[in-house]
Amino acid sequence: MADNWKKKERETKKQQQKKSKEEKKQLRKENRKDGADYDSMIAYVDENGNLSSKPPDPAKKKVYAAEEIEIGVPKQAPVNPEDLIRKGNVAFFNTAKGYGFINDAATGERVFVHINSLTQAIKEGDKVLFEIEKGPKGFVAVNIQLVS
Numbered sequence: 001m002a003d004n005w006k007k008k009e010r011e012t013k014k015q016q017q018k019k020s021k022e023e024k025k026q027l028r029k030e031n032r033k034d035g036a037d038y039d040s041m042i043a044y045v046d047e048n049g050n051l052s053s054k055p056p057d058p059a060k061k062k063v064y065a066a067e068e069i070e071i072g073v074p075k076q077a078p079v080n081p082e083d084l085i086r087k088g089n090v091a092f093f094n095t096a097k098g099y100g101f102i103n104d105a106a107t108g109e110r111v112f113v114h115i116n117s118l119t120q121a122i123k124e125g126d127k128v129l130f131e132i133e134k135g136p137k138g139f140v141a142v143n144i145q146l147v148s
Helices: 002-031 036-041
Strands: 085-094 099-104 110-114 127-135 138-146
Touching (some): 085 110
Parallel strands (some): 110 138
Antiparallel strands (some): 085 127, 127 138
């Protein structure tokens, strides 16, 4: 007899849940605003790329040619080889370890120099002409020549 009572109780709970679900569905249907809901969902992008609720001003519209748009890294102009040749002074050079630094006279930057890129022996205080190349950790001096 206890089993029948539990079954009836479960059935009444299911019926109550169905009824409450239908009531909630009906309330949502009644509270829905047709038309105004769509307008509130629309967002516009202004001339600065920001989202706004107002449509953009057609007078501020800019027209671009597809050929002018560059995707990726822009092409660089070829480098003049004369711009790579620099003058400077040897600030530090360790012959035992085989490296040092040259102070660029024009920019004041310190450029790394390795013994493998030397054609003549150099020491601190020497005036030199050198070319710069991009190395793994920055600029490197190559083709170093002593200036008298």
